[in-house]
Amino acid sequence: MKYAFQKIERKWQRIWTEKKIYKVKDIFKRPKFYCLDMFPYPSGAGLHVGHLRGYIATDVISRMKMMQGFNVLHPMGWDAFGLPAENYALQHKIHPEIAVRRNIKNFKKQLSKIGFTYDWEREINTTDPNYYKWTQWIFLQLFKAGLVYESFEPINWCPSCKTGLANEDLEKGRCERCGSRVEKRPLRQWVIKITKYADRLLKDLKYLSWPEHIIKMQKDWIGKSEGVEFEMKVFKGNEELKEKIRVFTTRIDTVFGMTYVVLAPENKIIENLKLQIKNWKEIEKYRKEVEAKLAEEREKEKTGIKVEGILAENPFNKEKVPIFVSEYVLADYATGSIMGVPAHDKRDFEFAKKFNLPIKKVIEGGQKERECYEGEGILVNSGEFSGLNSTQAKEKMAQWLKERKIGGKK
Ligand SMILES: [Zn+2]
Structure with missing residues (x-):
């Protein structure tokens, strides 16, 4: 005997629709079960097997829950806003509203062939003003x-x-x-x-x-990153400029070991300081080169350029440190600028060796001279904070910044 699926499925799907067997009623006596899919983006191409892979799985669960006596809400809808809709409309020279409506019609027709348990009276369309x-x-x-x-x-x-x-x-x-x-x-x-x-x-x-x-x-x-953000004054000789560099760090306890500052090439402050920067042309060229690179490539390599003509001041010890622009700082990491602490951060350590920058130990971890130690420990060479452990210092230093209104926990 051959299973005449075209005839049989059509017959039952018609009966399901007529009898509205998947209509969800607001019954409060029965336990509720809500099964939510990611709504498809109604593209011009129609459904693909990837849609069905997910939707059939959730439909199986919904049917099981229905049979177990739950009042199941398993809605379907269209995630129809966005640039893909705009691009499609431009490409086919039709209004996006018309294109979206047409594509939804096709998607709905295709979905109904599968025999899902959707209650189409609860259909959602993200481009419908009543929805958005x-x-x-x-x-x-x-x-x-x-x-x-x-x-x-x-x-x-x-x-x-x-x-x-x-x-x-x-x-x-x-x-x-x-x-x-x-x-x-x-x-x-x-x-x-x-x-x-x-x-x-x-x-x-x-x-x-x-x-x-x-x-x-x-x-x-x-994306939680527990740390401290603080601002650093920028100097041209003895003249304080109005721009400030905001630095984010998860290791404020190492701040006395800062021997330089690094800005992400995209950091907007660079442009604001343009007139004060002596080697602007060189910086500009470097920024263009980095722009074309991928994030993974950037973090691996450690090229960089020293910004000539200006220095940044460490608020804790008033030491003025050089400023670099380097690809290893990504603009979307916190403030897009970091403090360079080569004695206590491996990446900073490699960068400092490459550019021959001082390495200043401020955490005692039993490490040898000019070696990098990333762990926590007792603070040394850290002014009034010397002798505290890292945990205590993090609290006290955040407080110190907050009192002076130049930073705090982030
Ligand atoms: Zn693409």
Whole structure:
């Protein structure tokens, strides 16, 4: 006997639709179960097997829960905003609204052939004003609470797709979709301060029974980096300039060992100091070279250029240290500038050796002279903070900066 799937499936799907058997009612007596998929982006190409791979799995779970007596909500919708829609419209010379509507129609037709348990009366479309008025409302609440701010953040930019990509969307520095080499570009955008909730987000990861590599991704996204940010005055000879360099460090306890400062080539302060910099042409050329490189390449190599004509002042001991521009500082790491402490940071150590910079020991860890020690320990050569251990010093130094209104914990 042959299974006439075309006839049989069509018949039952028609009956399911007529009887509305997947209509979700607001029943409060039964236990609830919410099963949420990532909504597809309705492209012109239609569904691909990757969509079904995920959607069938969640549908199996939804059906099981229904049979176990749960009131299951398993909605479907369209994540239809964004540059892909705009690019598609430009390419095909049609209005994005029309293109999106057409693509959704096709997606829906394709999905209905599979026989999913979706309640289509609860369909969601992110480009529907009735939907996005709520995303806008949420944004406004975040804004009022001071949890969003505008910033120029460097993003991964695919020049061919004309879109920004998350680090997870890259394959060896190339765009996952089209294989183009991805550039770093500063882009005006809104940033949400999830770091404010980093502690709680990290702590609650333990309640998730997710694979280890997914948990790791979440941790990277939450992106908590406990440290201190502080500002350094900039001098041209004895003249204090109005620009200040903001430095972020997770090891403020080593601040007396600072023998130089490094700025990311993209750091905007460099442009503001342009007139004070003697070797501006050279710096400009270097910045262009670095721009074309990928983040991984940059962190491996340690090329750099000394900024001639200006110095930065360590607020703790008033020592003036040279300023470098180097690719090993990434603009999207905190402030885009770091303090160079070669005695207690391996990367700084290598950089200092290359440029013949002083190595000044400030943490006692039993290390030999001119050796790098990254661990914590007792502070030496650190003025009033000498004799404290790293943990105590971190607290006291953050406090010291806060009292002088030039920095604090971040
Ligand atoms: Zn691309």
